[in-house]
Amino acid sequence: MSAIIILKNTLSLATINNGELVSFIVNNKEFMHSKEAPGWNASDTEMFPIIGPTKNNDYTINTTNGIAKQDQHGLLRELSYQLISKNNTTVIFEKKYVKNTLVKNAKFSHKSTQEFLFWPYDFTFRKIISLTDTSIKIDFEITSDKGMPYMFGYHPSFKLSGLGTEIIKTEEEKITLNSILNVGSAAYKVLNIDEIILIKNNTPSLKINTKNFNNFMLWTEVNNMLCIEPITQYPLLKTQKYSEKNMRISTGKELFSVTISSL
Template sequence: MTTKISNSNVTAQINHVGAELFSIKNKENKEFMWEGNPKFWGKHSPVLFPIVGTLKNNSYSYNGIDYQLARHGFARDMVFEVVQKNKNSVIFSLNSSEETRKTYPFEFELQIIYTLIENSLMVEYKVFNKGNTIMPFSIGAHPAFALDGNFEKYSLEFEKEENLEYFLLENDLIANKKKQLELKNKKINLNYQLFENDALIFKTLESNSITILENLKPFLKVTFEDFPSLGLWTKIDASFICIEPWFGYSDTNEHFGNLFEKEGIQVLSENDIFNSKFSIEIL
């Protein structure tokens, strides 16, 4: 099943599996989301929960028990319930269950709220700790934006001039290796060589937004004021770029499995609520 929301400027469509955004169109019917061609990557904008990235050995320990949890967690593959909808907004909900407790033994509700405001789509995450113990988790976005034609005619403009440091991945884990990404007038020109070693992982950065430009003309802006970390990613020869605001990231090679000691992990008190949001604006 899918749900559509719209206003006079934008139409968005969301799949109930993963509450995954798969289409954003302007009033001229131009599509801004990646088509999901499985030859390269068969998704569009999965939510990453209750982990972001990969755990070492795809496992972690909690209260002396080892649990298996696959890359990016399980929420992206589960069916969400629509709990509220009107013309320009919708709230999706996923609750803990016998199935989720097999890999993540915590009581939670995850809400994903989509709201259209003028030319923007606001995406809000709410995580409710419904258990009687503290709850460790990560959450992140993974939207893929369509880039038609020559990949190298596109560039990314960061909100601020900054000295960008990104970490390299080895076997999907963050290695103790990092590089500098040089900005020129706050911009980087896209090319596939940047992604030969998979995603670029920024544990921290100063900018709160990134704008995608085609031949130096801005056409889409992602704003992520709440999020401390970010990933940039594409597949070689694919016509998309992912701009991924995160709370958390993959394990490091040195991590030893305790989820509470994982870099970037969030810890939610019992009966507490975590809230964050980002926006996608058509320029």
């Protein structure tokens, strides 16, 4: 497929590179973090079928279909997107996985001792990106065997001022950037909510609404970017022991959405 796809609306522009949302501009204002800037070498990615590290449990996930080997945030990111369709404002990408297929782990051997990853279930993962004048919506469709355990998270990164003054607002609390920085690599957890507002210069700048995730993680280690990540659940950072007992169970088709709106 063509690597770069540009979606256009009256006031907005989105750039997608091999399925990754690398730019979202409204009224000439960029919202996405650039992978060339300090902080993180991506603008967005997906975490599936696991969220968080797995090293403490020998990279092993226990399922009724047998064990799986997964590195941090799962094997989905190691697969390539295929373009299904596109028009001026919408594009659809897809990844397919056949159960127990070995996938080379990009983190091996400099960051991981697990050379190959695999998962004992078939799945099809669709990412649908739709642009309006002032917002961008990302829909996810995960089709799999009924009864498959899973965790799922969307991992976008947003451009900040670099001054360290931004605030994350929810219905219940205001979270400073320093609070998120102090948590470090574990990520700041915000549970049982579906909406977050990013405040810049004392003014609401960006709103994120989600469906079917119900939780967020907030992560950064720099002042110039922030990852605001909708997640199905916060990872088990100490034990890293996952099974059907502590993961969601698929009904066969699971639907999620994230809407990012300029304010």
